[in-house]
Amino acid sequence: MVQYLGSPLDLSFAALSDATRRxxxxxxxxxxxxxxxxxxxFQMTLTGMKKHVQxxxxxxxxxxxxxxxxRTCKLGKRGLNAEAEWIEAHRKLxxxxxxxxxxxxxxxxxxxxxx
Amino acid sequence: MVQYLGSPLDLSFAALSDATRRxxxxxxxxxxxxxxxxxxxFQMTLTGMKKHVQxxxxxxxxxxxxxxxxRTCKLGKRGLNAEAEWIEAHRKLxxxxxxxxxxxxxxxxxxxxxx
DNA sequence: TAAATACTGAACCATATAGTTCAGTGTATA
DNA sequence: TATACACTGAACTATATGGTTCAGTATTTA
Numbered sequence: 001m002v003q004y005l006g007s008p009l010d011l012s013f014a015a016l017s018d019a020t021r022r023x024x025x026x027x028x029x030x031x032x033x034x035x036x037x038x039x040x041x042f043q044m045t046l047t048g049m050k051k052h053v054q055x056x057x058x059x060x061x062x063x064x065x066x067x068x069x070x071r072t073c074k075l076g077k078r079g080l081n082a083e084a085e086w087i088e089a090h091r092k093l094x095x096x097x098x099x100x101x102x103x104x105x106x107x108x109x110x111x112x113x114x115x
Numbered sequence: 116m117v118q119y120l121g122s123p124l125d126l127s128f129a130a131l132s133d134a135t136r137r138x139x140x141x142x143x144x145x146x147x148x149x150x151x152x153x154x155x156x157f158q159m160t161l162t163g164m165k166k167h168v169q170x171x172x173x174x175x176x177x178x179x180x181x182x183x184x185x186r187t188c189k190l191g192k193r194g195l196n197a198e199a200e201w202i203e204a205h206r207k208l209x210x211x212x213x214x215x216x217x218x219x220x221x222x223x224x225x226x227x228x229x230x
Numbered sequence: 231t232a233a234a235t236a237c238t239g240a241a242c243c244a245t246a247t248a249g250t251t252c253a254g255t256g257t258a259t260a
Numbered sequence: 261t262a263t264a265c266a267c268t269g270a271a272c273t274a275t276a277t278g279g280t281t282c283a284g285t286a287t288t289t290a
Contacts, residue, residue: 006132006134007134009131009132009134009137010132010133010134011132013128013129013131013132014128014129014132014276014277016124016128016201017121017124017125017126017128017129017132018125018277018278019121019122019124019125020278022124022201022205025205025208026205026208028208028212029205029208029209029211029212034236034237035236035237036235036236036237044278044279045279045280045281046236046237046238047237047238047239047279047280047281048278048279048280050237050238051277051278051279052278055277066236066237068236068286068287068288069235069236069237069286069287069288070235070236070237070287071236071237074212075208075209075212075213076209077213079206079209079210080202080205080206080209081206083202084199084202084203084206086131086137087195087198087199087202088199090137090140090141090144090195091194091195091196091199093140093141093143093144093190094144094190094191094194094195095194096144097143097144097189097190098190098192129246129247133247133248135248149266149267150266150267151265151266151267159248159249160249160250160251161266161267161268162249162250162251162267162268162269163248163249163250165267165268166247166248166249167248170247181266181267183256183257183258183266184256184257184258184265184266184267185257185265185266185267186266186267
């Protein structure tokens with residue numbers, strides 16, 4: 001087994017592609033939380049929640065620390081800067097494309113097209 | 116088989132979690148392209164490229180149209196606005212957390228901690 | 231010290247992803 | 261009309277995801 005983990009953006013976008021994990025980030029934005037409290041809020045087993053937290057940790061979006069028997073989760077220092085940068089840069093590409101003349105022309109000849 | 120497809124953000128973040136697909140978006144930002152030309156550029160079989168394009172289409176990031184025997188891919192009108200909005204809103208949460216006093220305090224008592 | 235709490239790890243299940251090959255179908259071109 | 265081209269679909273492989281249960285271990289607390 002090779003276990004190639006992918007680039008940082010691969011990991012963070014994958015982490016954000018699940019509504020539960022986006023919810024966990026929401027929640028941690030309101031305060032740190034244990035695995036148990038997160039599992040309660042999202043109606044999930046401890047083990048299931050632990051896996052979600054691990055995905056967020058691998059992506060650097062969350063950090064955890066175990067003190068005594070409680071593992072506390074908080075938002076990671078890494079933040080969402082790299083993701084925001086990629087999205088902003090490419091949002092411009094989308095906009096630039098739609099301002100192009102050929103877009104208007106292709107809208108005009110919208111008849112008799114497949115699929 | 117139920118085939119529950121997930122919310123729009125689920126689909127688009129998942130689509131963006133692969134470097135090849137992010138590359139396809141880059142490329143389409145420079146101009147529309149056929150499946151064949153994309154497959155050539157990313158050194159992949161036609162079938163493989165078609166699957167990537169389908170993932171981008173399901174997410175609304177790309178639209179395609181077949182004319183004759185060529186399927187042309189272009190950036191979708193949907194754009195990255197919803198994604199940018201989510202990221203920006205949550206980026207603030209990350210920043211707010213780090214400005215909080217308890218953060219500084221917890222940095223201070225950083226000794227004798229697990230994992 | 232006994233019991234409850236909080237987590238951890240292994241194992242399992244169903245489905246999705248990322249890729250392939252191979253065998254087509256339909257379209258353009260020589 | 262024969263050939264080449266562009267795509268499509270089915271089938272297969274390996275791995276990841278999202279969830280579970282069950283059986284632990286370690287830490288509090290009564």
